[in-house]
Amino acid sequence: xxxxxxxxxxxxxxxxxxxxxxxxxxxxxxxxxxxxxxxxxxxxxxxxxxxxxxxxxxxxxxxxxxxxxxxxxxxxxxxxxxxxxxxxxxxxxxxxxxxxxxxxxxxxxxxxxxxxxxxxxxxxxxxxxxxxxxxxxxxxxxxxxxxxxxxxxxxxxxxxxxxxxxxxxxxxxxxxxxxxxxxxxxxxxxxxxxxxxxxxxxxxxxxxxxxxxxxxxxxxxxxxxxxxxxxxxxxxxxxxxxxxxxxxxxxxxxxxxxxxxxxxxxxxxxxxxxxxxxxxxxxxxxxxxxxxxxxxxxxxxxxxxxxxxxxxxxxxxxxxxxxxxxxxxxxxxxxxxxxxxxxxxxxxxxxxxxxxxxxxxxxxxxxxxxxxxxxxxxxxxxxxxxxxxxxxxxxxxxxxxxxxxxxxxxxxxxxxxxxxxxxxxxxxxxxxxxxxxxxxxxxxxxxxxxxxxxxxxxxxxxxxxxxxxxxxxxxxxxxxxxxxxxxxxxxxxxxxxxxxxxxxxxxxxxxxxxxxxxxxxxxxxxxxxxxxxxxxxxxxxxxxxxxxxxxxxxxxx
Amino acid sequence: xxxxxxxxxxxxxxxxxxxxxxxxxxxxxxxxxxxxxxxxxxxxxxxxxxxxxxxxxxxxxxxxxxxxxxxxxxxxxxxxxxxxxxxxxxxxxxxxxxxxxxxxxxxxxxxxxxxxxxxxxxxxxxxxxxxxxxxxxxxxxxxxxxxxxxxxxxxxxxxxxxxxxxxxxxxxxxxxxxxxxxxxxxxxxxxxxxxxxxxxxxxxxxxxxxxxxxxxxxxxxxxxxxxxxxxxxxxxxxxxxxxxxxxxxxxxxxxxxxxxxxxxxxxxxxxxxxxxxxxxxxxxxxxxxxxxxxxxxxxxxxxxxxxxxxxxxxxxxxxxxxxxxxxxxxxxxxxxxxxxxxxxxxxxxxxxxxxxxxxxxxxxxxxxxxxxxxxxxxxxxxxxxxxxxxxxxxxxxxxxxxxxxxxxxxxxxxxxxxxxxxxxxxxx
Numbered sequence: 001x002x003x004x005x006x007x008x009x010x011x012x013x014x015x016x017x018x019x020x021x022x023x024x025x026x027x028x029x030x031x032x033x034x035x036x037x038x039x040x041x042x043x044x045x046x047x048x049x050x051x052x053x054x055x056x057x058x059x060x061x062x063x064x065x066x067x068x069x070x071x072x073x074x075x076x077x078x079x080x081x082x083x084x085x086x087x088x089x090x091x092x093x094x095x096x097x098x099x100x101x102x103x104x105x106x107x108x109x110x111x112x113x114x115x116x117x118x119x120x121x122x123x124x125x126x127x128x129x130x131x132x133x134x135x136x137x138x139x140x141x142x143x144x145x146x147x148x149x150x151x152x153x154x155x156x157x158x159x160x161x162x163x164x165x166x167x168x169x170x171x172x173x174x175x176x177x178x179x180x181x182x183x184x185x186x187x188x189x190x191x192x193x194x195x196x197x198x199x200x201x202x203x204x205x206x207x208x209x210x211x212x213x214x215x216x217x218x219x220x221x222x223x224x225x226x227x228x229x230x231x232x233x234x235x236x237x238x239x240x241x242x243x244x245x246x247x248x249x250x251x252x253x254x255x256x257x258x259x260x261x262x263x264x265x266x267x268x269x270x271x272x273x274x275x276x277x278x279x280x281x282x283x284x285x286x287x288x289x290x291x292x293x294x295x296x297x298x299x300x301x302x303x304x305x306x307x308x309x310x311x312x313x314x315x316x317x318x319x320x321x322x323x324x325x326x327x328x329x330x331x332x333x334x335x336x337x338x339x340x341x342x343x344x345x346x347x348x349x350x351x352x353x354x355x356x357x358x359x360x361x362x363x364x365x366x367x368x369x370x371x372x373x374x375x376x377x378x379x380x381x382x383x384x385x386x387x388x389x390x391x392x393x394x395x396x397x398x399x400x401x402x403x404x405x406x407x408x409x410x411x412x413x414x415x416x417x418x419x420x421x422x423x424x425x426x427x428x429x430x431x432x433x434x435x436x437x438x439x440x441x442x443x444x445x446x447x448x449x450x451x452x453x454x455x456x457x458x459x460x461x462x463x464x465x466x467x468x469x470x471x472x473x474x475x476x477x478x479x480x481x482x483x484x485x486x487x488x489x490x491x492x493x494x495x496x497x498x499x500x501x502x503x504x505x506x507x508x509x510x511x512x513x514x515x516x517x518x519x520x521x522x523x524x525x526x527x528x529x530x531x532x533x534x535x536x537x538x539x540x541x542x543x544x545x546x547x548x549x550x551x552x553x554x555x556x557x
Numbered sequence: 558x559x560x561x562x563x564x565x566x567x568x569x570x571x572x573x574x575x576x577x578x579x580x581x582x583x584x585x586x587x588x589x590x591x592x593x594x595x596x597x598x599x600x601x602x603x604x605x606x607x608x609x610x611x612x613x614x615x616x617x618x619x620x621x622x623x624x625x626x627x628x629x630x631x632x633x634x635x636x637x638x639x640x641x642x643x644x645x646x647x648x649x650x651x652x653x654x655x656x657x658x659x660x661x662x663x664x665x666x667x668x669x670x671x672x673x674x675x676x677x678x679x680x681x682x683x684x685x686x687x688x689x690x691x692x693x694x695x696x697x698x699x700x701x702x703x704x705x706x707x708x709x710x711x712x713x714x715x716x717x718x719x720x721x722x723x724x725x726x727x728x729x730x731x732x733x734x735x736x737x738x739x740x741x742x743x744x745x746x747x748x749x750x751x752x753x754x755x756x757x758x759x760x761x762x763x764x765x766x767x768x769x770x771x772x773x774x775x776x777x778x779x780x781x782x783x784x785x786x787x788x789x790x791x792x793x794x795x796x797x798x799x800x801x802x803x804x805x806x807x808x809x810x811x812x813x814x815x816x817x818x819x820x821x822x823x824x825x826x827x828x829x830x831x832x833x834x835x836x837x838x839x840x841x842x843x844x845x846x847x848x849x850x851x852x853x854x855x856x857x858x859x860x861x862x863x864x865x866x867x868x869x870x871x872x873x874x875x876x877x878x879x880x881x882x883x884x885x886x887x888x889x890x891x892x893x894x895x896x897x898x899x900x901x902x903x904x905x906x907x908x909x910x911x912x913x914x915x916x917x918x919x920x921x922x923x924x925x926x927x928x929x930x931x932x933x934x935x936x937x938x939x940x941x942x943x944x945x946x947x948x949x950x951x952x953x954x955x956x957x958x959x960x961x962x963x964x965x966x967x968x969x970x971x972x973x974x975x976x977x978x979x980x981x982x983x984x985x
Contacts, residue, residue: 011603011611011786040786044617044699045624046665073618157977160984161582187942194943299861308861338852344942344961347813347822383876383896429858430605431570431615433966434973449858454942455967462578462973465980469581 002034003122004060006051007096008042008067014101015040019111023066026115032122034058042067048080055084062128064121066094066114087130089480089540094121116553124549131539133477136519138224139242140164140471142464145216145410148176149453150445151247152198153460154467159205161468166239167202168211168230170406174199176249178453182276185318186345211237215406219413220502222522223440224476242471243440245463246410246424250401250446253297253305260367261296263397268375269368271296271399272315279322284394286329291377291392292316293365294336298400307421309400310450313340316398317350320358333359333390335379343452363388368395401450414441424448434463440470481523481540483516489535490514496527496536561585561983562745564649566637566924567752569597570965571957573619574972575750580628582980587630587744588623589637589651591920594700595620597754601683601778603785603792605965606832607863613699613787620701633702636920638741640928645952646747655737657707657715658693662732665703669693669724669733679711681789685779688789693724693733697787707733748952748979751928751938752972753921755958758811758819758913766807766911767882773801773889774882774909777829784836794840801907804837805891806830806848807879812914813851819935823914824962827854830912831864834872846872847904849879849893857964875902882909915962928953937961946975954979 005027009015020038027036035058039047042065055063063081070093078088096114104110142158144151147169155167167174174195178184181191202208214232221227226244230237252273255263263269268283275282284290294316298309313336320332339360341350354360365379374391381388403422404410411418416436419425424443427435434442442463445456470476483504490513497505497514504520505527507513514536527536537543561584565576568590576586588595599605600620602612623629632653639650670676673691681690683697692711695704713720714735725733757778760768767774773796775783786792794800808830812823830848837844853874855864868874879893888907895902917936925932931939931949938948938955946954956975957968 009786010614012792013611013614015786041613041617041699043614043621045621045701045703046698048621049703068614072614076618076622157981160981162984306862306865307858308856310856338854340852340854340856342822342824342854342856344821348820351820383899385897385899423858426858428615429608430610430965431574431619431969433969454945455970457943458945458967458970458974461977462970465578465582465973465977468980469578472583 001032001061001126002058003032003062003064004034004051004054004058005036005064005066005118006042006054007036007038008047008065009038009040010068010097011040014067014097017101017105017107017110018096018114019107022111023114023118027118034060043073043076052080052084055081055086060086061090062122062125063091064094064118064125065091066096066118066121069093069095069098089131090125090128092121092125092128094118119555120549120552123552124545127542127544127548128540131480133480134518135475136224136478138471138474138476139240140474141166141239141241142467142471143226143228143239143241143244144168144247145244146176146247146249146445146447147171147174147210147212148247148249148445148456149178149195149198150249150456150460151245152195152202153457154245154247154444154464155208156198156201156205157461157464158468159202159208161472163207163468163471165208166211166228166230166241167208168214168216170213170215172213174210174212177252180273180277182279183318183322184453185314186343186349216410216413223438223470223478226440243442243467244414245442245444245460245467246414246416246447247444247460248404248406248410248447250450251403251405253399253402255296255397255399257303258296261293261397262368262370262375266368266370266375268370268393269395269397271397272312272319273399275319275396282394284323284327284330286327287331288327288394289331289374289392290323290333290394290396291375291390292320292332292334292396292398294334294398296397296399297402299337305400305402305421307450308340310340311452312398312400314343314346314349314452317341317353317358319396319398321353321356324353324356324358332357333361335361335363335365335377337362343454401446404447407447414438416441416443421449434459435466440467442467479523481538482518482521483523483527483536483538485514485516486535486537487511487513489533491533491535493532495530495532499526499530501526561747562587563979564589564637564647564744564746564749565752566749567597567754567957567959568592568595568623568631568633569752569754569957570599570616571752571754571959571968571972572597572750573623574969575752575956575976576623576629577619577626578973578976579979580626582976584980584983585628585630587632587746589635590631590633591636592696593633593656593706594696594702595623595631595633596701599965600697600699601785602781603788604832604836606828607857607859609832609835617699620699624701631702634706637924637927640749643745646745647749647952649744649746649749651742651744653740653742655709655739656704657709657712657733657735657737658705659732659734660702660704662730663704664730664732665695665705666729667695667705668727668729669705670695672723672727674720674723675711675713679708684782684789685776687779687782699787748954748982749928750954750956750975750979751924751930751959752955752957753918753924753959755962756916756918758817758916760810760911760913762817763810765881766810766879767889767909768911771882771884771889773907774911776911776913777826777833778913780833780910784833794837796908800841802841802843803845803888803906803908804834804847805889805904805906805909806833806846806912807909808848808850808912809878810911810913811916819914819916821935821962822854824854825964826912826914828857828860828863828964830910831855831867833910834867835870838870838872847875847891847906848872849875849877851876851878857966915958917959921959933961944978945971946978952982
C-alpha cells in the first residue's frame with residue numbers, strides 16, 4: 001500500500017506549536033510511506049494541486065491529510081481525492097490543529113502527539129475499503145417552524161421557487177413579535193401593516209400551507225425525506241419534507257426575576273414592549289419625568305444573560321423619541337452602559353434624538369425604590385464616579401431577547417444543538433451562520449441569537465436559498481456509512497432490532513437472521529455496540545479500524 | 558434554468574457567497590473582480606472575531622470552489638463600463654485589463670518573480686504598502702486564480718520599453734505575453750448582484766493622531782498584515798526589526814465623527830480592535846495594551862463575551878478618544894482624557910493603531926453612475942430595511958458592505974438575501 005501524508009501549517013495555527021520538519025522527518029522513509037509533503041494552507045489552490053499531483057505521481061492508495069478537524073472542508077478534500085482518481089473513502093483526515101496545536105504550547109509534546117495522531121490515521125486507514133455514496137430522491141418540500149418575519153420571508157421565497165411549503169406557527173396568527181410593534185424602526189411603519197402585507201403575499205401562493213395554532217409533535221427520517229407530524233385542534237397531519245427551517249424566534253426577557261427593578265410589583269415600571277402596545281394609555285403628560293433603563297436582561301452574567309441583545313439600545317432611543325415627540329416638555333433620561341446604535345442609520349438616530357432633548361447618562365442602576373410621589377432610581381454615574389438618587393414618574397425597561405421557550409423541545413425533536421446561552425447553535429458563526437450540523441436543517445432569525453428585523457429577514461431568505469440549493473435537483477447523495485450483517489455470525493437474537501431507533505433492521509423468519517434496510521439506516525452504530533456476536537458492523541467504521549486506531553494511539557513512539 | 562445568466566460584481570466574501578449560492582440554484586454566473594485575485598478584504602485579514610479562526614482557513618476553500626465550479630465564470634482585472642437595460646435584463650460592456658501573462662500557460666512556479674529586475678522595489682498594495690514586490694507577481698500565495706500578472710506601471714518594459722526581460726528567459730512554459738491588450742466584452746445578463754465592498758478611512762487628515770508623519774502609527778488593516786503569516790514579516794509582530802511591547806489602540810477613527818463626514822458607526826472596528834489585542838497577548842506575553850473607545854459595540858453572537866475576555870486578559874480600556882499623539886525620545890506618547898476618572902492621562906507607547914472606519918469602495922460611485930443606482934448620503938448604495946438587497950433599479954441587487962457596514966456573518970446573510978431576491982426576479 002502506498003500512503004501519502006500531507007501536513008498543513010494552517011498559517012501560524014499549526015506551525016507555531018508543532019515542529020513540521022521534525023514531523024516530516026519521522027514519517028519519511030517509513031515502510032509504505034510514499035511521500036510526506038507540507039504546505040502553509042493545504043486547502044488553498046496550490047495546496048490542493050500538491051495533493052492531487054502526488055496521488056497521481058506516486059499512485060497513492062491512502063491519503064492522510066494532517067490539518068484542521070474533519071468537520072471543516074471534508075467535502076472539498078473528498079472531491080479532490082475523487083478527481084485524482086482515488087476512492088474518496090480512502091482519505092483520512094487527522095486533526096493536528098484542534099486536537100493538538102491548539103491545545104498547548106509545548107512544541108516537543110505537541111509534535112510527539114501529532115506523530116501519534118498521524119500514526120493512528122495510518123493504522124486505521126489501512127483497513128479502509130472503497131465505498132460508494134448512495135443517490136436518494138429528495139422531496140421538493142420544506143417545513144418552516146415559526147411564522148414570524150424570518151419564517152415568513154423564507155416561506156415566500158421557497159414557495160415562489162416552486163417548493164411546497166408547510167409553515168407552522170404556534171400562535172393564532174402569523175407575524176411573531178413584529179406584529180405587535182407600533183412603530184418599527186427604521187422603516188417607521190406599524191408592524192401589523194408589514195405583517196399583513198406579507199401574509200397577503202403568502203396567501204396568493206397556492207403551494208404555501210399555513211398551520212396556525214399548531215405545533216410539531218414528532219420528527220424523523222433523513223435529509224430529503226424527513227417525516228414531520230404537525231398537531232392542531234383538527235388532529236394530526238403527517239408531512240414528508242426535504243428540509244426544515246427553524247425560525248421560532250425569541251422570548252422577551254421577563255424582568256420580574258430582578259426584584260430590585262419592581263417590575264410586576266409597581267405599575268409605573270413597564271417594558272419597552274408594553275410601551276409599544278399602550279403608549280397612548282400611559283400616565284405621562286407635559287412635565288412628566290421618565291427613565292429608560294438599557295441592558296435589562298442583557299450583558300448580565302448574574303442572571304445567565306451575558307450576551308448583548310443587539311436591538312435594545314435602538315428600542316430605548318425610539319421610546320425616548322416617542323415620548324419627546326408627544327410631550328416636548330417631558331424629562332426623559334436614558335441610563336446606559338454603552339450605546340450600541342450600530343444598525344444603518346442608528347448612530348444618526350441616536351444623535352438626532354439627543355438634539356431633541358433626550359438625556360443619556362452612563363450609569364449602573366442598583367435599585368428602584370417606589371415612593372408615594374414617584375420612583376426613586378438609585379445608582380452610580382460612571383462618568384462622574386458619583387452615586388445619585390433621582391425621582392421619576394415612569395420607568396421603561398429596555399428588555400433583551402431570551403432564547404425561545406420551545407428551544408429544548410425543538411432541539412430534541414430535530415436532534416440539533418443549543419449553544420451555551422440556549423439559542424440554537426450554527427455550524428460556523430461566520431460562513432455558515434444559518435446552517436446546523438444536520439443536512440437540510442437550517443436555523444434562521446433570532447432563534448440562533450439576537451437580531452434586528454433586517455437581519456432576521458436576511459437570515460430567513462438566505463437560509464431558504466441554501467435549502468433550495470439542496471432540494472432543487474430532486475436528488476442527493478448520502479454517506480454510505482450504513483450497517484451491514486455478516487450472515488455467518490448472526491445468531492438471530494434480534495437485540496439489534498430493539499436497539500435500532502431508525503427501525504432499519506428487519507428479521508428474516510426463514511433464514512433466522514436480521515438484515516438492514518439501507519435507506520432507513522442512519523449509521524448511528526447502536527446495533528454494532530449491542531450485537532453480542534459482532535455480526536453487525538458499520539461500513540467505514542469496522543471494529544478493526546477502531547481497534548488499530550486505539551493501538552496506535554497507546555503504543556510507545 | 559441553465560439559460561439564465563447572472564452577473565456578480567465583486568469577488569469578496571459577499572460576491573463569493575452570492576456566486577456559489579446562485580450556482581447551487583442552477584444559475585450560470587459570471588463574476589467580475591477588478592483586482593488580480595478574488596478574496597476581497599477578508600483574505601487580507603489574519604484572524605476573524607470572535608472565534609479567532611484564521612481568515613485564510615475559512616475563505617480559501619470557498620475561493621477554490623469559485624474557481625472549480627463549472628457554473629461560474631471568473632473574470633479578474635475586469636469591471637463593467639456600461640450597463641444598459643435590455644428587455645428584463647441588461648446589456649453589459651466589460652473592460653478587461655491585460656494580465657500580460659497567458660493564464661492557460663502559467664503554472665505559478667514563481668521563477669519570473671525572482672528574476673524580475675524590479676524585485677523588492679514596488680510597493681505591494683495587498684500588504685498595505687508595507688512590503689515591496691516585483692513587477693511580475695502573484696498578490697498572495699493562495700490567490701485565485703493561481704496565475705501571475707505583470708503590473709504595467711511597474712514593469713520597465715511596458716512602461717518605458719526598456720528591460721532585459723529576465724522574466725521571459727526563465728519562464729519555461731512561455732506564458733509571458735507583452736502583446737496583450739485591453740479587451741472590451743459585450744454580454745447579456747438577466748440580473749446583476751453588486752458587491753463592490755468597502756475601503757477604509759484614510760486618517761492622514763487627522764493630523765493630531767500622527768498617521769503618515771510619526772513612525773509607529775498604523776491603521777488596523779496595516780497591523781492586520783503585520784500579524785498575518787502571508788504578510789511582510791511572516792506573521793511576526795515587528796516594526797523595523799524590533800518587537801514592540803506597548804500598544805495603544807484608538808477606536809472610531811473616521812466613524813461617529815461629523816468632522817470626517819461620517820456620522821455612522823462602522824460596526825466592525827470595536828471587535829477587530831479587541832481581536833488585535835487578543836492576537837498581541839497571544840504572541841507577545843508581556844505586552845501592555847490600551848484601547849481608547851467611546852462605546853464598545855460588541856453586539857453580535859459571542860462578541861460581548863469576547864470583549865469581556867479581552868478585558869480579563871489584561872487589556873486596559875479607556876473611555877475617551879485621545880487629543881493627540883506625539884513623538885518622544887523612547888517612542889510615542891498619547892494624551893487622552895479618561896472620561897471615567899476625569900483625568901488627563903499621558904501614556905507612553907511603541908505603537909499606535911487606528912481603528913479606521915468603513916467607507917464605500919472607491920469604485921462604488923462609478924458603478925452607481927453607470928447603473929443609475931441611488932446612494933445614501935455617505936455614498937453607500939441605498940436600500941430599505943424590509944428589502945435589504947433591493948436597489949432602486951429592478952433586477953439589480955446589492956449585498957455586503959456596499960449598502961453599509963457589516964461584519965462577515967451579516968455580509969454572508971445579506972449575500973444569501975440578495976440571491977433570494979434575484980431568484981425571485983428571475984422567476985417572475
